[in-house]
Amino acid sequence: MEAVILAAGKGTRMGALSQFLPKPLIPIANRPIIEHLILAYKKAGISDFIIVTGHLGSKIRNQLGDGAQYEVSIRYRESKNYNLGPIHSLLAAEEEISSNNFFVSPGDFIIDPRAIETVKKKHSREGVTIAVDIASDSKLGTTVYTCPTGLKYGRVSGFRKPILKGGEPHLCVSLLLCNSSIFHYIHEALENGLNILLDALNLFIRNGQPVCFIDVSKNYWFDVDSISDVIRANKFALIKGLIPQNNFYVKNSKQVRGPIKKKWKIGLDRTSIISGPTVLESNCQIGPRSK
Numbered sequence: 001m002e003a004v005i006l007a008a009g010k011g012t013r014m015g016a017l018s019q020f021l022p023k024p025l026i027p028i029a030n031r032p033i034i035e036h037l038i039l040a041y042k043k044a045g046i047s048d049f050i051i052v053t054g055h056l057g058s059k060i061r062n063q064l065g066d067g068a069q070y071e072v073s074i075r076y077r078e079s080k081n082y083n084l085g086p087i088h089s090l091l092a093a094e095e096e097i098s099s100n101n102f103f104v105s106p107g108d109f110i111i112d113p114r115a116i117e118t119v120k121k122k123h124s125r126e127g128v129t130i131a132v133d134i135a136s137d138s139k140l141g142t143t144v145y146t147c148p149t150g151l152k153y154g155r156v157s158g159f160r161k162p163i164l165k166g167g168e169p170h171l172c173v174s175l176l177l178c179n180s181s182i183f184h185y186i187h188e189a190l191e192n193g194l195n196i197l198l199d200a201l202n203l204f205i206r207n208g209q210p211v212c213f214i215d216v217s218k219n220y221w222f223d224v225d226s227i228s229d230v231i232r233a234n235k236f237a238l239i240k241g242l243i244p245q246n247n248f249y250v251k252n253s254k255q256v257r258g259p260i261k262k263k264w265k266i267g268l269d270r271t272s273i274i275s276g277p278t279v280l281e282s283n284c285q286i287g288p289r290s291k
Contacts, residue, residue, distance in 0.1 A: 001120070002099045003046045006089045007034060007107030008054025008082035013226045022056040024107030025063055026230060029237035030279050031244050032063065033224050034107045036237070038070055044116035046103065047072040050096050052089045054082030060107075087186060087197040094183050101125055104176045110233055111175060112219035119214050123177045127210030128201065130156065131173035135217035142198065144172040146213050156211040159198040163205045170213075173221055181209070238277035250276035258286070 011023030018026070024034035038049065049067060051074055053060050067074035077096050081088040090104060101123065103116070115131055123129040132144055145157040145167030157167035182204060189200040205211050220240075222233040237243065239252050248264045250256050254276040258268030267285040268274065275291070 001046055001101060001103070002048045002050060002097060003041050003103040003105070004090065004093045004097065005034065005037065005049060005051045005105060005107050006086050007060055008052050008057070008079040008089045008092075009086070009106075010055045010083070011108065011225075014230075015227070017227065017230075018055075020056075022053075022060055022107075023224070024060060026108075026224070028110065028224065028230065028233050029243045030247050030281055031237075031242070033110060033233075034060070034064070035070070036110045036242065037105065037107065038064075038067075038072060038074075040111055040113045041103070041116060042070060042072055043113035044120060046116070046120075048099075049074045050077060050093050051075070051107070052077050052079050052082075052093050054079045054089065085195050085197070087189070087195060087200060090197065091183070091186055091190075097180065100180050102178055102180070104178055106174050106223075108224045109174045109222070110224060110237075111173070111221040112216070115173075115175065115214075115216040115219035115221060118216065118219075119175060119177050122212070122214050124210055124212055125179065126181075127179055127212060128182060128204060129177040129212045129214060131175040131216045131221075132213040133171045133173050133217045133221070134215045136171040138171055141223065142172040143169045144213065146170055156205065156213050158205060159201055163202050173216055174223055175216075175221075185209075235277075238279060241277075243279045244281075246282070248280040248282075250274050250278040250280075252277040 007024040011018035014023055025032045064074055077092045079089040079092040119129055119131055144159050145162045147157050147167040157164035185200045185203040224233050243249055256274045258270045258272050260266045260268045265282040266280055269288040271288045272286055272290040
């Protein structure tokens with residue numbers, strides 16, 4: 001099974017931060033967002049990736065390479081129409097996808113590997129399975145209508161509005177497991193002037209195709225779409241220790257005084273104190289009396 005990561009957009013909500021750095025490469029606890037996502041997929045047993053690039057795509061390719069550093073395989077497709085939305089980026093990957101069933105997620109997304117495992121386990125191979133956070137009361141994000149009420153696993157009646165009768169509104173999480181038949185409805189949506197992936201999913205539902213949901217409210221996940229999202233995700237990652245192995249880590253509620261062992265190549269004066277949660281990369285130099 002493959003995972004398609006849509007990493008083409010400009011990330012305008014990040015302001016100047018994404019002007020020179022593609023949003024998927026923005027670091028969270030010293031690790032780019034997209035690396036967090038790749039490693040989560042890997043832990044869930046997915047090791048074959050197609051990454052769709054656009055804005056500053058060469059920087060993403062230079063950072064990730066062929067995936068060997070993560071012990072996975074990465075192939076790339078370029079989306080020439082990425083500015084028209086994610087549906088065009090997914091379409092750019094159509095000819096590269098070799099699996100009948102494949103994951104889709106954006107490159108600015110962090111998620112618990114256990115959520116990916118659950119979606120993979122419960123997926124119906126003839127349809128689409130999406131992750132939903134039933135416990136969230138957020139007013140942001142995409143609304144998905146699920147039925148019957150109260151079940152952890154069930155059917156989706158529509159996105160943004162019910163296509164089928166009934167359904168309770170919940171928050172859609174940016175993790176989909178699709179059957180290759182979805183591309184028929186993507187083409188149909190575009191032919192009808194519909195430029196949003198959710199429109200293709202609603203067509204899928206309207207034509208009697210199964211879209212199921214999995215509740216992942218007990219798992220962590222972050223759409224890193226703004227500066228405030230970066231701060232929130234960074235704080236969580238530091239507390240949970242989601243950091244590169246070759247970094248110096250000070251756990252939450254702990255303190256470290258200088259000097260630090262030479263193997264870390266971090267200059268920390270004996271008059272300085274680092275309070276956790278903090279992560280430091282090699283070759284850092286921290287001045288005297290710092291706290």
